Each structure stands twice: as C-alpha cells, then as structure tokens.
Amino acid sequence: MTVASDPPSHTAKRPRKLFKNWMAKLASLPMILTALVVFVGGTAWTVTYSFTSSRMLPKTNWVGFDQYERLWNTDRWIISIKNLGIYGGCSMVLTLVLGFSLAACLDRKIRFESAFRSIFLYPFALSFVVTGLAWQWILNPDFGLQSVVRGWGWESFTFNPLNDPNTVIYGLLIAGLWQGTGLIMCIMLAGLRGIDEDIWKAARVDGIGTIKTYVMVIIPMMRPVFITALVLIASGIIKLYDLVVAQTGGGPGLSSEVPAKYVIEYMFRAQNLGQGFAASTMMLCSVVIILIPWAYLEFGGKKRG
Amino acid sequence: MSTTLKSLMIGTALTAATASHAIELEVTHWWTSGGEAAAVSKFAEAWNATGNTWIDGAIAGSGSTARPIIISRILGGDPMAATQLNHGRQAEELIEAGLMLDLTDVAEAGGWADVVNPSSLLDACTLDGKIYCVPVNIHSTQWIWLSHAAYANAGLDVPTDWHEFVASAPALQEAGTLPLAMGQAGWQQNIAFGAITLAVAGQEAWNEVNINKNADFARGPEYTAAFEAVTAARDFAAESNVQDWNLATNMVITGVAGAQIMGDWAQGEFAIAEQVEGEDYSCLPGLGLNPVIDTGGDAFYFPVNDDPEITAAQKELAALLISPEAQVSFNLAKGSLPVRGDIDMSAANGCMQKGLEILANGGVLPSGDISFSADTQTQIEDLMAQFWTSDMSAADAQAAYAELIEKAD
Known part of the structure; x- marks a missing residue:
C-alpha cells in the first residue's frame, strides 16, 4: 500500500497513472476479466453467430442477414414483440403508479404500517414460476375467481382472461403486478422517508394541499429513486419468460408469446441456434436503443446531486 | 477448468x-x-x-x-x-x-x-x-379416441370414421357436449392436423408433402379439402379450454367431450381410469378412414x-x-x-x-420427427398454434403451410 500511495515523483506520467492504486486494480482484475470474457465476449460471440446458418451446433457458414429477414417475417416474433410492448407499457406505468400510491399511503403514519408493508412485499418472495401457477389457478374459470363469484350468486359473472387470445396478456399483467409492485413500493417508501420533514412543514405553511405537495414537490425530489425503480421494472420486463411459461405456456395458441421465449425455443426445441441468436441480438438492440440515449442524458451530461 | x-x-x-x-x-x-x-x-x-x-x-x-x-x-x-x-x-x-x-x-x-x-x-x-x-x-399419432358415454348421452351411435364424427358433431353440441377436446398447445394441434390431413387428403398427397416436401401438393385441392376439414374441427374444439393433452383426454373419459385426436399414449390415461376399450371408449387408427399409422x-x-x-x-x-x-x-x-x-x-x-x-x-408412414428437421417441425407447430386459436381462414393457413413446406429441410 505504501508503495502505491506515494509513487516517486520523478517517474514518467503514463506508468504512474496506470500503476496508481495497483493493488486495488490487481484485486479487481478477475472481475474485469469476467466482465470482458463472459459478458462482452459472450455477446460478441452471439452476435457473430447470428450471421451464420448454425443449427444444433455453432458453425461458421455465413448467410448475412438471412436469419434477421426470416425473424421479421415470422408471425410469432411479431406477436411476441407486440405482447412485450403491451405488457411493458402497462407494467411500467401501473407498477410506478401503484407502487408510489401504496408507499404514499403507508407514509401517512398509519397503524400497522409494518404489517401492511410485509403483506405487500410478500409476493416478491415468491418466484415467477410459483406466481404464474398460482394465478393460473386463480384465473381458471372452473375453480378460480369466476366460480367463486358465481358461487356467491352472481351467475352471469365472467372473468376468464387466460383463455381468450385477446386478453391473455392482461392476465399475465395482473400476476406480474401482484408480484412486482411490493418491491417498488418499498423502494418508494425508502425514498419518501428520505425527504426532509421540513419540506412538509414548509408546504403546510405555504398552504399547499397534500396531493399537490406530493406531485409538485416530493416526486421531483425523488428523481433518483424513480430511476432505480424504472431500471428494475424495465429489466424485469425484458427478461419476462418464466411467468409466461408457468402461467400460460405462451397460449392459447401464440397469443401470449414473448421474445425471450422465442429465443429459448428456437435455440433448443427447434435446434436452430442462428435463429435464436438473431432474436437475442434484436433483444439486445432494443435495450441498447432505449438505454444508451437515456444513460447519456442521465449520467453523461451535467452532474446531478 | x-x-x-x-x-x-x-x-x-x-x-x-x-x-x-x-x-x-x-x-x-x-x-x-x-x-x-x-x-x-x-x-x-x-x-x-x-x-x-x-x-x-x-x-x-x-x-x-x-x-x-x-x-x-x-x-x-x-x-x-x-x-x-x-x-x-x-x-x-x-x-x-x-x-x-x-x-x-x-x-x-x-x-x-x-x-x-x-x-x-x-x-x-x-x-x-x-x-x-x-x-x-x-x-403413432393418427388416432381418434371416442367417448361412449358422450354418445349415449346424445342418443347417437359411436362413429366409426371421421365423416360420421363430423356428421354427429351438431347433435353432440345440442346435447351440451363438446364435440372435440383439444389441448391448446401447438404440438397437439399439429397432431390433429396431421391425422385429419392424412385421412381427408389421402395418403398420396400426404406422402408428397411430408416426405417429398412438394409444396405444389400442399397448395393443391387435396390439401384445400384437408384445411377445410381442420377448420371445421377447430369450430368443434372452440370451447375446449384446457392446455394439457391428458386433461383433454380426461374430458373424453368423463364424457364432457365426444372425442380427442391424440397419439396412442392416450390409452394409458384410459387404462388408469379403468375404462375398457369397446365398452367405455373406442379408438380409430387413421381416423377410421386410412388404416395407416406413423412410426415415431x-x-x-x-x-x-x-x-x-x-x-x-x-x-x-x-x-x-x-x-x-x-x-x-x-x-x-x-x-x-x-x-x-x-x-x-x-x-x-x-x-x-x-x-x-x-x-x-x-401401413406405416415416417413421423414428422423423421422427415422434418426440428426447425421446420417447430415452425409448423407454431403455425398450427396460431391457426387453431384465431379466426385465420383455411386459405391463409394453407398458403402459410405451403410456404413452410417449400422452405422445409
């Protein structure tokens, strides 16, 4: 440490910068290598092989953009993209709105706050597979919600989202929201607790209503919390897979397919690695297109507190 | 390492x-x-x-x-x-x-x-x-399983081939029975499609399409008739809300549904339910029309x-x-x-x-696993999953199918 912390002043500029803190750099070398080899290397390998006609085994017979052409001419892929769009948009908005509303309610110094917090957070402790199966049963018309309500005497009650190709994605959305909202609520609650009590006092002195204070003052102050929540929700949306497999299996028909499922099924069931790689590259592209401008705006420009 | x-x-x-x-x-x-x-x-x-x-x-x-x-x-x-x-x-x-x-x-x-x-x-x-x-x-997959209970309930004789089954379907529906049980998954729908085309389009056209991958036959009149038959079957199965094949078989066992098109492994379910072939259920290989089976x-x-x-x-x-x-x-x-x-x-x-x-x-045929690559097989199953659960017309489905056969390997 002592060697590293006071380098001789007469050494040349370049090595000095490179060897500054060399122990820390040495310690992080395995992590850097892992990141480079596994993440960057794996991504590059996937993108490269998406230009080949690899079937079960990776082979290097180049076919240009054929795999991508086939991908975008496949109904199943288009349906998957649309489903992800609907699920993603609704999930993003509703999770934020519900999460924040719940957190704001809990923040009003209600009784049994920690009990409610546990109840709301509890679904997050369940895996997507358990969530999917539980909601498959709850939404089953023959012994789930519909039959219970009919049992109460409301004979014409119909609620069968999972068996209708037009509504199945909303059935998934219900399960996704039930599972994910609790975590976002907790993050929001932590953010609300971080707001100085004096802000509330000042707002009260100025005679601003509670809801207006939340919308105009508190939410802008919680910007970093919202960004954390946004990243968490977005990553959950992109990797949506296990919930679909457990709850609907992509059905009825192809009506609840998602891109991640397309990738897995074409890589392993159809034994067509090239097609699976092309689809996963497109998923990467969509993430990059959304993330890079946003990350640039957020972190690249002026520094924010 | x-x-x-x-x-x-x-x-x-x-x-x-x-x-x-x-x-x-x-x-x-x-x-x-x-x-x-x-x-x-x-x-x-x-x-x-x-x-x-x-x-x-x-x-x-x-x-x-x-x-x-x-x-x-x-x-x-x-x-x-x-x-x-x-x-x-x-x-x-x-x-x-x-x-x-x-x-x-x-x-x-x-x-x-x-x-x-x-x-x-x-x-x-x-x-x-x-x-x-x-x-x-x-x-083999060219089997239709018929529920004697469902037909007795509707006051009908148990059909002995696919055409009789189609003719009996409206009467079954009137009796409140679902004519055809179908698990809503691509591979099951593809089995039904394969069995119906083989029975309706005939073995010659089936061979041309499935073995020689001849897209002209997939566009031909035999397959048009087959796709129309499958469209009719889709209507018979419209109310079938199950995903798994064994749940669909169970609908036949309990007489909720009249029939199911499924592979010969379905008889394991009948055996577990202690049903007797010929008394409680019937099986018709090749849908009773074409006594041929595939050999997966x-x-x-x-x-x-x-x-x-x-x-x-x-x-x-x-x-x-x-x-x-x-x-x-x-x-x-x-x-x-x-x-x-x-x-x-x-x-x-x-x-x-x-x-x-x-x-x-x-009377044997090669199975889909033998004649098509896993890639083509998956694409056909995807098409069937889409066709059976939407209102896609028979003509559109036939065109899409012929295109897959053209590119098949």
Missing part, C-alpha cells in the same frame, strides 16, 4: 468401476410418468441381470426439457453411456460431428435389418450406411467413449435393448408397439392389437 476436473473425476470413477468388472452405464431418458418409469425399469432389470449396473439418469420434464441437457452434456465432454432420443433427425448433427458410437457391427450380428419392422425405423438410425441408434418402440418413437443413442470396456458394454446394452424379451416386457408396460415383427404380443389390449395389425400389413 471444471470440465477437465469433472472428466478426470469421471475417468477415475470409471476406472474404479472397471476394476470390479461390473460395468456401470449411466442411461439418461425422460420417462418419468408412472407407466413410463415402470417400462424403463424393465430395461434396467434386464441389464442388471447380466451382472452389470444400470445407473438411471431420469430427467424430469418432457423431451424439450431433457434434450438440451442431454445434448449439452455430450457437447461439453461429459457424455453418458447411453441416452434416449426420438429417432429421427434430432441427433443428426451430433452424429455428423462424430460424437455417437457406430453400432453397425452390433446390428449386423443381431440381424436387425431382418427383424426390425417397419424397416424405416432402422433407416432413421442410419447415416451414410452406418447405424447409430437402437429403436426401442413405436408411437424412441431410440437409444450411445455417445462415443474413450474407454474400450465401456464401449464394449455399450454395444452389449444396444443388443439387449432390442432383444425379444426386453422388447415384450418394455412395450407392454409402456403401451407402445414393439420394433420387432417376430415377437408375441398377444397380451396387448384391443387398441394395441389394431396398431400391431396395421404394422403387420405394412
């Missing part, structure tokens, strides 16, 4: 095994349901009786879960001694890459070419004149191994799996048809006897 270590450890384990002269062979498969596990234990017992040890590597889940695990183990340098796969083209690339043991000498010694019936099963195991797998059973099924492959003792044991196991005794006990437990035409299967039930008779008469 870890792979090297693992293979070293396995190497040590194998050396230890050879030292004691009872050779342990790990066999992977995905036969995990009650009847399937009972069937595979027949093989294990037979192998253990030879003084060797069968190490059971059952992988839970269906073939689509197990296959990636099996393939990645073979590719990753940690091969099992033997593994189940569906015969056909699933292992084609592994064979081309030289990862599978050549069984030609075993096959010649056992005279497989003479005993395996239909011979197309052996062809499916053959690449460039060499034999790489042992077919162990035959499963399971086969065992033997990944290449460096140890000569293991290789010798693998060949011994290969010969055992196709021996008459093992074939009879295994297939009776599994409810599938044996791959040998020269053994006594008189203990089999009515539906199996019908299948055996068709086999003896030579």
